[in-house]
Amino acid sequence: MKFTLERKDLLPKLETVAMAVAPKTVKPVLAGILFRVSQDGEISLMATDLETSVKTGIKSKHFEGEASAFVVEANLFIEIIRNLYDADIKFSLDTTNLSIDQGKSHFLIPTMSADDYPDFDTISAGSSFKESLTALELMIDRTLFCAARDEFMRNLNGIYWEFDGDFFRLVAADGFRMALAEGKVGTALGENFLLSLKSMKNLHNAMKSAKSDEITISHDGSRVGFSFDDTEIVARVVEADFPDYRKVLPKAFKTRVKVDTKAFLDALRRGSIAARFGSDSIKLELVDGQIRLMSSSQDHGESLDELAVSKDGDDLTIAFNPRFLSEAMKKVDSEETELNFVDAGSALQINPVGVEGYIYIVMPIRLI
Amino acid sequence: MVTETLQRFMLGSPAISFLFRRDGEPVYNVVKTEEPLERILSVYPDLERDDLIPVDLSEKNVRVSGFVTLPEKFRGNRLRENLFINGRYVRMPILNFAVERGYGESLMKGRFPSTVLFIHVDTSEIDVNVHPQKLEVKFSQNQPVLNALQRAVREALRGRQSFRITIDRDRASQTDEENKAENEPPARRQGPLKLNESTTTRGYGTAKPLRASDFRSISTDRLNRFDREMAIPESISDLTLVGMLNERYVIARTDDSLMIIDQHAAHERILFDQLKTSKHFPSQYLTSEIEIRLDELEVETFAQKGERLEDFGFQVILRNSSLFVKGVPQMIDVTQVSTLVHEIIEELRLEVLEGPEKVFDNILSSMACRRAVKTGDKLSEEELRELLVRMSNIEMPVCPHGRPLIMKIGLKDLDRFFDR
Numbered sequence: 001m002k003f004t005l006e007r008k009d010l011l012p013k014l015e016t017v018a019m020a021v022a023p024k025t026v027k028p029v030l031a032g033i034l035f036r037v038s039q040d041g042e043i044s045l046m047a048t049d050l051e052t053s054v055k056t057g058i059k060s061k062h063f064e065g066e067a068s069a070f071v072v073e074a075n076l077f078i079e080i081i082r083n084l085y086d087a088d089i090k091f092s093l094d095t096t097n098l099s100i101d102q103g104k105s106h107f108l109i110p111t112m113s114a115d116d117y118p119d120f121d122t123i124s125a126g127s128s129f130k131e132s133l134t135a136l137e138l139m140i141d142r143t144l145f146c147a148a149r150d151e152f153m154r155n156l157n158g159i160y161w162e163f164d165g166d167f168f169r170l171v172a173a174d175g176f177r178m179a180l181a182e183g184k185v186g187t188a189l190g191e192n193f194l195l196s197l198k199s200m201k202n203l204h205n206a207m208k209s210a211k212s213d214e215i216t217i218s219h220d221g222s223r224v225g226f227s228f229d230d231t232e233i234v235a236r237v238v239e240a241d242f243p244d245y246r247k248v249l250p251k252a253f254k255t256r257v258k259v260d261t262k263a264f265l266d267a268l269r270r271g272s273i274a275a276r277f278g279s280d281s282i283k284l285e286l287v288d289g290q291i292r293l294m295s296s297s298q299d300h301g302e303s304l305d306e307l308a309v310s311k312d313g314d315d316l317t318i319a320f321n322p323r324f325l326s327e328a329m330k331k332v333d334s335e336e337t338e339l340n341f342v343d344a345g346s347a348l349q350i351n352p353v354g355v356e357g358y359i360y361i362v363m364p365i366r367l368i
Numbered sequence: 369m370v371t372e373t374l375q376r377f378m379l380g381s382p383a384i385s386f387l388f389r390r391d392g393e394p395v396y397n398v399v400k401t402e403e404p405l406e407r408i409l410s411v412y413p414d415l416e417r418d419d420l421i422p423v424d425l426s427e428k429n430v431r432v433s434g435f436v437t438l439p440e441k442f443r444g445n446r447l448r449e450n451l452f453i454n455g456r457y458v459r460m461p462i463l464n465f466a467v468e469r470g471y472g473e474s475l476m477k478g479r480f481p482s483t484v485l486f487i488h489v490d491t492s493e494i495d496v497n498v499h500p501q502k503l504e505v506k507f508s509q510n511q512p513v514l515n516a517l518q519r520a521v522r523e524a525l526r527g528r529q530s531f532r533i534t535i536d537r538d539r540a541s542q543t544d545e546e547n548k549a550e551n552e553p554p555a556r557r558q559g560p561l562k563l564n565e566s567t568t569t570r571g572y573g574t575a576k577p578l579r580a581s582d583f584r585s586i587s588t589d590r591l592n593r594f595d596r597e598m599a600i601p602e603s604i605s606d607l608t609l610v611g612m613l614n615e616r617y618v619i620a621r622t623d624d625s626l627m628i629i630d631q632h633a634a635h636e637r638i639l640f641d642q643l644k645t646s647k648h649f650p651s652q653y654l655t656s657e658i659e660i661r662l663d664e665l666e667v668e669t670f671a672q673k674g675e676r677l678e679d680f681g682f683q684v685i686l687r688n689s690s691l692f693v694k695g696v697p698q699m700i701d702v703t704q705v706s707t708l709v710h711e712i713i714e715e716l717r718l719e720v721l722e723g724p725e726k727v728f729d730n731i732l733s734s735m736a737c738r739r740a741v742k743t744g745d746k747l748s749e750e751e752l753r754e755l756l757v758r759m760s761n762i763e764m765p766v767c768p769h770g771r772p773l774i775m776k777i778g779l780k781d782l783d784r785f786f787d788r
Contacts, residue, residue, distance in 0.1 A: 152440065152703045175654050175702035248655045280698050281650050321652060321698065345653060366651040366683065366695055 001065030002092045003041060005058065007084055007102075012209045013045055013056045014078055016231060019202045021074040022049035029116040032071035036114070039067040046120050047074065050236075052199040054206060055120050057230035061088065069114035072098060080107050123234060126220030129185050133215040133228055137207045139170050139181040140200060142331050142358045146179035147172040147197045155240035158196040161224075171245045177324050178248055178361040179331075193224060194242050199235035206233060248361055250349055255286055255313040255341040258353065263307055264337065265329045267293050271305040272322030281365045282322040286341070287315050295322070318344045319365040328360035371395070371665045372447075375411050376457045379450050379484045382407035395664050408435055408484050412448070413689060414661040414710070415441065415482065423485060425520035429493055430513055432520035434485040439471055439525070442479035444711035444734060450484045454491065459503045463487075466514040470521025477771075478737065485520075489513065607756040609749070616743045620756055626777040631755065632743045633766075633773035638758045639736035640768045644729075649681035651695035658693040660706045662686075662713070669717040676716055680731060682709065697735060704738040733768030 014033070022030045034046040041063030046055040070093060080100055081089070090101040093111070100107040140159070148156035153174075160171040168185045171178065203226055207215070215228040219237075226233045271293030272282045285292040291309050296302040318341060329337065334352035341348055344367060350360040371388075374396065378386050382404045388396040398410050405420060420435040434452075451463050467483055468475060475481065495506040507513050607620040607627060618629040643649075662670060667689055670677075677684050681697030696705050711734045719727045741747060747755070759774075767773045 148702065150701055150703050153701075156702070173655060175656075175658075176652055178655055243656055319650070347653075347655065361655065363653040363655055365698065366653065366681075 001037065001068050002063070002090065003037060003043065003060035004062040004088050004090050005043075005060055007081060007086050007089055009058055010089065011081055013058050014081060016056050016206045016209055017045045017047040017054045018074050018078055019205050020047040020049055020052050020054040020233075027116075029071055029112050030118075031073055031075075032112055032117070033074045033077060034069065034071050034114055034117045036069045037063070037067060046117075048118055048120070049198075050118065051196060052202050052233065052235045053118075053120055054202060055232045065093075068093060070098065071112040071114055071117055072109060073112075076109060080109070120232075121223070121234060122232065123218045123220045123223055123225035126218055127190060128216055128218030128225075130214055130216050131183065131185065133207060133210050133213045135183055136215055136217075137204065139183050139358075140204045140207075142181045143170045143172040143179040144197070144200060144204060145172075145327055145331070146174060146177055146360070147200075148174035149197070154238060155194065155242055158194050158238055159200045160192065160194050160242040160245070162192045163190060171242070173243070173245065173248070173361075176321070176363050177328065178245060179328070179358070180245065180360075181358040183357065191219065191221065193219060194238045194240060195224060195235050196238050199233075203233050203235070206231060248347060250340070250342050250347050250361075253313070253340040253342055253349070255311065255316045257286055257291060257309045257311045257339045257341075259291070259307065259309050259337050259339060261329065261332050261335055261337045261352075264291075265326060267291070267305040267307045268322060268326050268329065271295055271303050272326075274300050274303040275322050280321055280323075281319045282325070283317065283319045283367070285315075285317050286311060313341075316341055316344065317367065318348070319367050320348070320362060321365060324362045328362060331358075331360075371668060375663075375665065376450060378407060378411050379404075380452050380455060380457055404484065405435060412482060412663050414663065414706075421524045423520050423524040425516060425523055427516045427519070428512060429490045430516040431488040432485060432516055433488070434483065436467070436470075436485065436521055436524060437482045439474040439479075439481065441482065442475060442707065443482060443714075444478070444480070444707065445714060446480045447714065448482035449480060450482075452484075452486045453494070453505055454488060455486070456496075456502065458505060460505075462510065462514060463517060466517040467521055470518040471525065472522070474525070476743065483521075485517070487513065487517065605760040607759065609752050609756055612747075612752070615746050618747075618752055618755065624779050626782070628775045628777070629755075629759070630743075630767070630771075630773050631745070631747065632740055633771055634755060634759055634762075635740040636733070636736045636767050637762055637773055638755075639739050640733055641762065643732045643736060649679065649697050651681040651683050652698045652700075653683070653695045654693065654702070658702065658705050660691040660693060660709050662689055662691055664689075665717070666710070666713045669713050673716040673719070677709070677712060680712065680735065682712075684709075699739045700735070701738075708734060708738050729768070736768060 017033055021033065030049065032047075036044045036046070037060070038044075041060040042057060043060055044055055044057045046053065048054070084102045084105060087102060092099045092101070096111055098109050098111050100109070143159055147158055151157050156172075156174055158172070162169045162171065163185065166184055167182055169183075170181045173179070207228070210228050210231070212229055215226055218225040218227075222237055224235050224237060226235075268282070272295050274297045275282050275295035281295065283292075283294045285294070286309075288311055289308060291307045293305045293307070294303065328350055332350065332352045334355045336353035338351040338353050339348060340351065344364060346364070348362045348364065350362065352358065370390075374386070374388055377384075378396065378398060382401050385400045386396055386398050387394065396410075398407065401407055405417070405422075408420060409415060409417065415437065419437050419441045421438065422434075423436055424433045425431070446464055449464050449467060451458055451460070451467070467485065468480065471481060489507070493508045495508075496502060498504055498506045606622055608622070610619040610621050610626075613619060613628075616631060618631050618634070620627045620629060667686070670686055670691065674684070674686065681695070682693060683695030685692045685694070691709060693705055693709065696702075700708060712731050715727050715730045715734070722730075741751075
């Protein structure tokens with residue numbers, strides 16, 4: 001069997017599926033990408049780590065021979081394709097070896113049997129809805145960074161999808177902070193679900209190469225499917241209970257300040273230089289008309305910055321991990337941001353001004 | 369002490385009911401049960417049914433039965449490794465080691481499982497009159513018992529999906545017998561190194577793997593002579609990053625030597641030094657409280673010394689037998705909170721024996737250990753460089769637990785090895 005593909009068509013597709021390749025696996029075939037070539041030269045590429053599966057399609061330019069399927073080791077194959085020119089690449093499969101040719105470059109690589117590769121299970125049952133891909137991408141971008149990185153925290157190591165009437169929300173939390181983004185939905189999926197951080201990252205990355213703006217999201221109880229263009233991603237739902245995020249949302253505030261987003265971020269960065277090398281905490285003093293941002297460390301001295309703000313309510317002194325504040329502030333794309341405080345021991349709620357649909361919660365550090 | 373002794377009796381004899389009152393208040397009231405598992409759950413309320421794996425193995429004259437915890441459910445010390453020989457509680461380090469070997473590398477250094485293991489041996493095989501409190505026995509032959517114990521634990525854990533055994537011990541220390549046991553040709557295990565029989569013939573002929581013995585390796589004998597004291601450098605400065613080995617060791621160089629650094633141990637030391645100079649420990653509030661179930665012994669300790677947890681940056685409240693954590697020391701991950709709290713309470717309990725200063729250090733080293741990058745964590749080049757820079761401030765090139773964290777191989781050592 002022989003087929004030809006253009007490098008610039010193939011490479012982005014490869015990179016999309018390669019993200020799902022299991023990095024360390026006991027089953028060698030899972031370190032590979034499955035190629036399924038149909039009689040009419042349609043090629044589907046697929047990879048899975050048994051939790052997330054990614055499939056995408058590409059049409060071959062020239063095709064001769066029988067329909068067939070084979071698995072190539074992902075890293076090796078991508079390395080070869082990356083190093084070729086942006087031109088046609090010829091592939092030819094004899095029984096177990098794949099030869100790759102472009103001009104005077106020739107590679108012969110072994111393949112693995114497609115029979116050992118798990119099937120791609122498209123979600124056919126269940127409910128589904130369509131969403132703007134860019135809107136969803138933005139929602140994921142606004143929440144992903146707040147998810148717990150530790151895989152042992154199964155219930156926080158991911159993004160929670162909640163459906164509520166005409167809205168759906170993505171929520172991520174790591175025990176110290178929380179991100180919430182809201183979007184509109186035509187038809188509710190009914191059931192809420194939790195997807196792992198890895199699945200969400202795979203999805204988020206794959207979305208970057210999307211050409212159309214429509215994504216279909218379907219859910220069959222145990223799996224969630226995302227499809228756009230000719231790419232399909234199926235992720236397994238994490239069987240763990242996401243904590244009740246509503247309990248985390250403060251009910252009433254005592255102090256509210258409005259800051260210029262960029263100026264506050266800059267002040268935060270300067271004010272926390274000493275913290276970065278020592279205590280990992282920045283103190284915010286909110287008085288009428290200004291915020292003072294301070295950090296100090298035994299060995300690295302002090303940093304201090306001031307920022308003019310408009311303030312309602314009580315004066316307050318409160319401390320935070322500067323990284324938690326700046327990571328959230330970096331995602332705010334409105335010019336102004338509202339910081340809502342209760343007291344020095346309660347959650348801070350960050351609201352972008354004039355933009356609906358996402359908020360951040362950051363827990364403070366106890367002052368001593 | 370009473371609670372502890374009683375716990376052992378309760379674990380050792382599930383078929384007996386116990387009622388224990390302290391100052392008139394019932395502390396334990398457990399009814400007899402056919403199921404040893406039920407008893408374990410009442411003694412250690414922080415464990416759940418799924419955390420415990422049944423162990424049962426009979427070999428020749430030895431039978432090992434009981435329960436062990438998954439490696440994720442580790443403790444900071446061996447106090448919960450309960451071992452019983454023919455029904456009597458014993459405390460014999462060689463048995464503990466055998467149990468821990470059964471876990472292989474899934475159990476990191478300084479982490480210990482909870483176990484309730486019953487070893488049954490023929491009475492003719494043991495002498496029970498070797499210890500004044502009968503906490504030790506003498507076996508006619510140690511090895512069969514130790515092997516059975518290790519295998520029993522390993523077999524039990526092997527069936528668990530979440531458990532991955534990675535055997536990656538020092539090849540040089542393997543005995544011939546062990547080599548034979550793993551029926552894999554030694555060269556395979558040497559890694560991807562394969563050379564053609566003759567380097568002059570080109571082509572894709574079947575490569576004949578070199579055997580391990582074809583290489584000159586540093587034998588254990590040599591390593592032992594490689595004096596540890598000598599290999600620990602006096603000062604660490606001007607380190608240049610060379611690379612990484614196995615996401616575990618950082619390789620660095622100075623002008624005239626090669627330095628091999630244990631990434632976890634080094635980071636732990638840096639954090640420990642940092643914590644020691646801090647006057648106070650800030651506490652990061654949590655979005656929601658974490659509940660930690662304590663056993664009776666821990667409740668007792670907490671009642672006496674609980675406020676000390678606050679000094680280290682915890683914010684906790686005891687309700688019934690559960691500790692509710694509202695705030696944690698900074699940089700401690702939510703997953704580590706429970707382990708750390710158990711460790712600190714354990715340390716506080718031992719304060720009478722070890723003295724406050726030692727206990728303070730132990731707690732700081734627990735915190736440093738939990739915070740530090742772990743063996744297997746992939747560090748970016750920038751992080752590695754930062755680690756090297758910070759290492760130059762270290763005063764003692766050993767980790768807080770006393771293990772070395774850096775090994776120096778001087779040019780001279782290399783020359784000696786290569787017979788130059």
